[in-house]
Amino acid sequence: SSCSTTRTVPEGDRLYTGATIKWEDKNKPKDYGTLKEGMEKRVRPVPNSKFLGMPIKLWLYNLGNEPKGKGLNYLLRKKWGQAPILLSQAKPNYTAEVLQEYLVDHGYFQAATTSEIKNEGKKKADIIYRSTANHRYTIKSVTFETDSSALGRAVYATAGNSSLIVGKPYSLDSVKAERERIHAILKEQGYYYFTPDYLLVQV
Numbered sequence: 001s002s003c004s005t006t007r008t009v010p011e012g013d014r015l016y017t018g019a020t021i022k023w024e025d026k027n028k029p030k031d032y033g034t035l036k037e038g039m040e041k042r043v044r045p046v047p048n049s050k051f052l053g054m055p056i057k058l059w060l061y062n063l064g065n066e067p068k069g070k071g072l073n074y075l076l077r078k079k080w081g082q083a084p085i086l087l088s089q090a091k092p093n094y095t096a097e098v099l100q101e102y103l104v105d106h107g108y109f110q111a112a113t114t115s116e117i118k119n120e121g122k123k124k125a126d127i128i129y130r131s132t133a134n135h136r137y138t139i140k141s142v143t144f145e146t147d148s149s150a151l152g153r154a155v156y157a158t159a160g161n162s163s164l165i166v167g168k169p170y171s172l173d174s175v176k177a178e179r180e181r182i183h184a185i186l187k188e189q190g191y192y193y194f195t196p197d198y199l200l201v202q203v
Contacts, residue, residue, distance in 0.1 A: 005048075005055055005084070006123035007062040014087040014125040018047040021099070024132040029169075035106060039099050043129070045089050048082055057082035087125045092117060096129055103133055107170035110134040137170045154189055155199075158182050175201050 009015050021039050029035065048058045061081025067074035077083075092115035103111035113131045120126065144159040146152035163178050179196035186194045 004062065005058055009084055009086065009123050014119070014123055016045065016047055016085045016087045016090055017120060017124050017126045019043045019095075019127045019129060022128060022130045024130050025134070029133075029136065035103070038106075039102055039129075039131070042098050042102055043095055044091070045085050048085050055082075058084060087117070090127060092127050092129075095127075099129055099131060103131060105172035107136045107138065108133040109137055109170075139164055139166050139168055139170060141166060151186075151191065151194075154186055154191070155182060158185050170203065175203070 048055045064073040064076025096113040096115040100113040111133050116128045142164045146156045179199045183196045
């Protein structure tokens with residue numbers, strides 16, 4: 001029983017074994033793999049680490065007791081082992097919002113994500129996140145609105161090489177990259193105090 005992964009799980013709590021992201025839309029986009037990978041990176045907490053499918057560090061932690069000095073228990077609990085990651089440390093509703101915002105940032109303005117806790121017996125649980133992406137918005141046109149000042153003309157002159165491509169999916173990262181591109185060009189022209197935040201992007 002000392003090797004049980006749930007030995008040190010407090011009463012009333014469960015060992016968090018990880019999360020699964022399910023894409024509810026039947027048609028998956030071409031970049032689905034990249035989108036899913038980005039979503040998976042944003043799921044918290046990260047479950048106990050495994051080696052060859054086995055939570056060795058958690059086993060080592062459970063072999064020890066609360067250390068009173070620098071002996072074997074200290075090594076098992078503080079050096080070699082890893083404390084159990086608990087379900088109470090997860091925030092499913094908050095994480096669902098993070099995943100939903102990630103989809104919005106990639107053009108799925110009507111996306112929705114829900115969470116569901118799935119119990120694995122009395123001491124273990126995982127979380128399932130279900131995402132409905134709905135329609136993905138693409139860039140219809142790109143317009144530079146500037147005034148007639150020297151700075152305005154300098155900004156407008158960069159429009160021909162815009163990194164925002166008509167027909168491509170909307171992406172918040174691409175909008176940020178476009179602001180950085182314009183900022184770099186203006187800096188080369190002597191506008192050293194100009195920052196990307198001065199560029200207002202309206203979508």
